[in-house]
Amino acid sequence: MLRNEDLDPQRSRPEFARAMIEDLRWLGIRWSEGPDCGGAYGPYSQSERRTHYLEAWRRLRADGFLYPCICSRKDLAQAASAPNDDDEPVYPGTCRERKDVAGSTEPAGVNWRFRVAQGEAVEFADLNLGRQRYIAGNNFDFGDFLVWRRDDVPAYQLAVVVDDAAMRITEVVRGADLLKSTARQLLLMRALGHSPPDYFHCELVRDAAGVRLAKRHDALSIRHLRESGMTPQKVLEMAVWP
Secondary structure (H helix, E strand, C coil): CCCECCCCCCCCCHHHHHHHHHHHHHHCCCCCCECCCECCCCCCEHHHCHHHHHHHHHHHHHCCCEEEECCCHHHHHHCCCCCCCCCCCCCCCCCCCCCCCCCCCCCCCCEEEECCCCCCEEEEEECCCEEEEEEECCCCCECCEEEECCCCCECHHHHHHHHHHHCCCCEEEEEHHHHHHHHHHHHHHHHHCCCCCEEEEECCCECCCCCECCCCCHHHCHHHHHHCCCCHHHHHHHCCCC
16 A cells, blocks of 8 residues: 655645655555555545544544643754654653643644653564563653644644554554654554554665665655666665665
8 A cells, every 4th residue: 555645735745746656666666555546445645634633633632632732843942851863852741731721622723742651661562673662751762742733734643543543554664763653653543542553663774874865865766766777676676785
């Protein structure tokens, strides 16, 4: 199944989605469900699945798992606990107990965070990297995390949990940089009553300097390698590590 995770309107454009599908097909990857071919659990672009995410947000809010947050990125950058090697800094809990921040019946206008249990251990068995264990809390591995942004965009953590459940995903294969995200997502799944899939986290492909390859490194993008005359087989060989 191919899912187009195009929630961020600032970074997602139709031409990017078309290029993604072209490059994957050129590489030899095939799928039986997706935005280009449909399927039983569509739509397969997250920008078209807002009603699913909004229903989950309402359930979580009604059950007391969420609270509104007015902290800016600047506020978080200045917090002592903010530096972190993950995609989301550890939230220091500034708005956790505030009573003067009001949230409406719609998510737009403030950030919404999932309230974690301080000191709770989240464990799971990864099919590749073995037993994993993370501690929730603002002095530990991850704090109260975003599920909906103030600009009215559902956060990655919420969207993928909702979609994995709705699309009946049984196994997720992704990079090891998302191990901590898996711990967060397991908490969301439990709160929403969903059964978690199995996880297989791959080691990251890195360049000669040990820096992981990413979309921002255009010189090593699939499209650039394709246009340079490389064959799909050669590109796949590059991605194999000892």
